[in-house]
Amino acid sequence: MSDEPEPQQSPPGATDPPPQVTGTDPESRRSAIDRALNLIERLGNALPDPAVLFLILMGVVWVASAALARVEFDEIHPVTDEPIRIENQLSGPVLAEFLATMVETFVGFHPLGVVLVALLGVGVAEHTGFINAGLKALLGVTARHLLTPMLILVAIVSHTAADAGYVLVIPLGGVIFHAAGRHPLAGIAAAFAGVSGGFSANFIPSGIDPLLQGLTQAGAQVIDPGRVVNPLCNWYFTSVSSALIIVLGWLLTDRVIEPRLAGTNVDGDLSDLRPMERLGTREWLGLASALASMIVSLALLAAVSLPEGSPMRSPQGGLTDSGALLMRSIVPLIFLLFLIPGVVYGYVAGTVQDHRDVIKGMSKSMSAMGYYIVLAFFASLFIKAFNDSNLGALLALKGADGLRALNLPPQVTIVGIIALTGAVNLLVGSASAKWALLSPIFVPMLMQLGLSPELTQAAYRVGDSTTNIITPLMPYFPLVVVYCQRYVKGTGIGTLVSLMLPYSVSFLVCWTVLLVAYWMIGLPLGLDAPYTYP
Template sequence: MSSSASQQQNQQQPKRPLFTRFLDSVEYLGNLLPHPITLFAIFCVAILVLSGIAGYFELSVMDPRPEGAKGRAADGMIHVVSLFNAEGLQLIVTNLVKNFVGFAPLGTVLVAMLGVAIAEHSGLLSAAMRGMVMGASKRMVTVTVVFAGIISNTASELGYVVLIPLAAMLFHSLGRHPLAGLAAAFAGVSGGYSANLLIGTVDPLLSGITETAAQMIDPTYTVGPEANWYFMFVSTFFIAITGAFVTEKIVEPKLGKYNDEEASEDLSNDSMGKLTDVEKKGLKLAGIAVLVVSALLAWTIVPEDGVLRSATGTVAGSPFLKSIVAFIFVFFAIPGFVYGKVTGSMKNDRDVINAMATSMSSMGMYIVLVFFAAQFVAFFKWTNFGQVIAVGGASFLQDVGLTGPMLFFAFILMCGFINLMIGSASAQWAVTAPIFVPMLMLVGYAPETIQAAYRIGDSTTNIITPMMSYFGLILAVATRYMKNLGIGTLIATMLPYSICFMFGWSVLFYVWVFVFGLPVGPGAATFYTP
């Protein structure tokens, strides 16, 4: 080919948009990152080496805690402690198991998952989701799909595996573009990941990490699974309405009218999986079981002399809130078994045990991740790196004057950017919480408020990063309806949701916390006072 012909061909090729090239770069850089478990192992080794270097140079900062405070050194300084020596090795090997079994999120998540497993394996959650989506009127179907996606997060991957393909089929059966249905469900399941009406498995997971990070500054500080419930309850409706608006006003008009010839397979046999009479009966009786369980729980906490109120008669700090994970287990296990008994999916105690055992076997990757994450968090605490970085970072924020509520907008954006490359909520928070929770506490904000802001950033960019573990599954479902669809098209389709969720949810957080002065959860403080 001649030089002039080659130049002419290059001129004919359109230049790729800047944002497309940015997303390509994110995907490339994300693929360079090792598995999150390997990443934590690398971080552990890095902390050992860096603590040795910092200890050699006697790195330290002024301790901002008042004189006489627990854990404050006599010289009023916070020194980096080296683990790269004999004492460090002894500390590591004698506490390896203790770090793992004592890691706050481990037990709470596993106990909550046992109850959710019964409801999931009996078919209750799937049936409830299908009933909700397919029972919605045509006017309400979009907001119902997004809403169902949000609350499906209680049952881990159920939303990805069941709801997203179901929503695409539902929209197709209504003569609407199936990718609009897929996008709406994906936005709810993944973009609204942290929001929910109920306290789910993600709440104890994050609160345990937050509590450990907060105790670097205040060893007595506790953070419960209910820490963000108020704000996330309200966020559920906000995300549902916003997601429906984006679907109907932006995404669906852009997709245009759907042509079945674009599909990669015959769609004539698309089945919506409508509820059978037995399933409807099971749902009805499971609903009655939910009411009975709720009434019993209310009896223990609503009356002033309720047995699960605190010694002073208040709800804040009560055994009820401290045992919320146990009630998550009961709330899902009993209705789940009732549904299974009615439909025949659970006939006896063996079926219940098998459901819980199957759920635990699927948690293997999480347990391995926790082992290395627990060591990383412990090393970070022992070396005092978290406190040193927090004090230095807090001083910098005060020097530049970035200590007001606007600080959280920058924090949310940063969490969203990191989430493009580290898709796991727990993995990202285990890395960032030991730095930012103490730092923002020193600036004057409570850990519960910091965690709520993190959850916004972590959720809103899930839907535009190929690093999200279910992104490949979503792409596979999408290509069923558009055979030539590529990763760029899917990201471009989801981008309006990500932008609107990021901006709108951040504004909601600002108004909720700093304008109305409302707590993000029961008994949760907005500001931290040593």
């Protein structure tokens, strides 16, 4: 027998003392992360409706521009080569011009047309059942635990087609996960992370490569008129980055995001989502016919685009140049490449009786976008006021000047470029607009420190991508909120920010480490891409 006293039994109904949890316990760390993300969600959702938030921010811009209009700044605008000036948005002529051009500002808001035109075709494909049938077939050959990396891979590839990922891959992420019995918001988050958080991770060259290259070359020629930058100077690095984004996105989605969503009920109106039973004979025939029509359409597009004298090429002869008609036609092509197989599927599978059913599918997709149209109206007005005021340019220039004054070691400077770009990205969403502003500053500045334009561009692309997914000022952010509300009605800005923050922080840290390690090992960034200058 043991001489140790028997343990005292707690009386019925007594509460056991809470276990002592150390700060290093994994569950403790997870609980702390959950509490922090829940706090961010509550604070974010306490913000006004996104449409009203854009209206308030526009008022802030107006007041700030009026207050700073008479202040003289030393920063030189890289485009005009003159001291930057804040334009008063509350002056009589500016307000009159604002009212006179309000319709043009709204109608010309780029994301609005992209979304509506693309969704006309996607809406038909969804209404006739083509997308549903394709997902059934996809789920039949993809293991449930591999859905996440497959979705992120598709999201990364979608960068080749301009903004296709925002209007196609992200909503399909929710549909795929919901059909597989997983939380749809996790699918939307994973797709959003791949499309926007990993925007510069792609192993397929796209229109953004020559667009950024042109701005980088112009910046380099400020101090070296003969310096030429290859459009694919970051290709190898962005290809390797694809693997990083897929692995990180997979781990975060399955280990962090989806467990956190376990207690979030799906309470949206999903009546238009058809159940995912097995495909019948006629559905298989419809799917085969639809895919055949899509292949024929792509073959015709290739036949028109590939010849050297093709009108789809740019004046320089490239197909992926930003000026190529092929790149400028991506959204209409999305419309056609979903409309045609959607109609074919509908007639063959028997889900469409006549043309009225096709128009009904378009109408249904547009009726679901009413809220986004309201958001786009106020967002377009805010962005115009913010850009016209020059406040964004002033903030970017002051940040760049502060970084230059620190005179840091090269590796630390590159990390600073990434961090500054990520911060500016919270205010200015367009990758090309930011680089047009920053490249005349960053590129010559780092060339004088012995760092190549190609390395500077790579650092910019990392910072530009990673914070896209946590700023409500990114033009497509409100659209992703709308996608989430389809499944969880109470989704707000805070909900989406709290979902995406783990991706953003992880991408920013790990991608920065990858670039520095890539540089230290000496692996080539891309074609004709040295690390040093001269």
